[in-house]
Amino acid sequence: MSLQALLFDVDGTLADTERDGHRVAFNQAFAEAGLDWEWSVALYGxxxxxxxxxxxxxxxxxxxxPDFARAAGDDLDTFIAGLHRSKTRHYLALLERGEIPLRPGVRRLLDEARVEGLRLAIVTTTTPENVDVLLRTTLGEDALGWFEVIAxxxxxxxxxxxxxIYQYALEAMGLGPEVCLALEDSENGLRSAAAAGCRTLVTVNEYTCQQDFSGxxxxxDQFGEAAAPATxxxxxxLxxxxxxxxxxxxxxxAP
Structure with missing residues (x-):
């Protein structure tokens, strides 16, 4: 069966967004809300x-x-949604300042895929706005249009x-999983793609390198560049x- 499409996760796959992006933005949102919470690198893992x-x-x-959650009661959902909106605002500001670059080999692989006629999609749990700004600030204003589906x-x-989320993307593209390759960074991502029937390429990072990638x-370790080979x-x-x-x-x- 020939390869027809690449389905990219975002956080940890396209860019190392977690440690110095999302984690930092969460802490900024907590401080803005007057909370004394601090998510360390280890805790965020x-x-x-x-x-x-x-x-x-x-x-x-x-x-x-748990005491905070119980005290919030029926207002907990509203509180969480508001705190998350604040976090997203801080995260987008980090992106706009160019503080979260793409991982090695990502731009090269995307350029090759476009030239070679492979179809592209984004399959992620992060918000559409996060995807939009990451693609625009790292790949250019027209990058969102490179992807047939943004799931x-x-x-x-x-x-x-x-x-x-993979089933949604496959249905939107009108493709079966047997002709698609998922690109992920985590065990949860692998499990999601595999359950949808997709073969999965995992590119590990600091947070995920010890996870179970059986299957x-x-x-x-990365997609690689000529001067920085992948392992x-x-x-x-390779x-x-x-x-x-x-x-x-x-x-x-290959069989």
């Missing part, structure tokens, strides 16, 4: 077990601030590791220093 910003706040409250945020009720089609952690050996479209097509078609 724990909270990443939950996908979705609002869901992550709720998980933190349940595990670390993001609350477009489906169940977030990763549920397969719903992944390929695991690498294969699981799966077929034919050069980078994960490129020629390798993906050949490996995808």
């Amino acid at each position: 724990e909270l990443l077990a939950v996908t979705g910003g609002k869901e992550r706040i709720r998980f933190y409250l349940q595990r670390h601030r 993001a945020g609350d477009v489906v009720p169940a977030k990763k590791p549920a397969p719903d 992944a089609w390929l695991v690498v 294969v952690l699981q799966g077929a050996a 034919r050069g220093p980078c994960v490129d479209v020629a390798f993906l097509r050949a490996a995808f078609a």
Whole structure:
């Protein structure tokens, strides 16, 4: 079966957004709200077990601030939504200042895919506005148009590791999972894509490098550049220093 489409996760896959992006923005939102909460690098790694910003706040409250959650009562949903809006505003400001670059090899791989006629989609739990600003500030004003489908945020009720967001994207593209490759960075992302029937390439990062990627089609430390080669952690050996479209097509078609 030939490869027809690449389905990209965003946070941790296109850019290292978590440690120095989302985490920082959450802490800025907490301070703005007069809260003495501080999500350290280590604590945020724990909270990443939950996908979705609002869901992550709720998980933190349940595990670390149960008295606060109980006191909020019926107003908890409204409180979380407002805090998340504030966090998003701070995160977008970080993006606009150019403080969150793409990971190595991302721009190269996207350019190759477009030249080679592969279809592209975004499949993520982050908000559409976050996707929009990240793509615009790192790839240019027209980058949103490179992607046939932007499946993001609350477009489906169940977030990763549920397969719903991938199923939504596949249906919107009119493609079966057997001709698509998901590109993810986390165990939750892998589980989501695999449950939808997609083969998955995982590019690990600081937060996810120790997770279980059993069943992944390929695991690498990055997509790679000529001067900064990718390292294969699981799966077929690369034919050069980078994960490129020629390798993906050949490996995808191999029995």
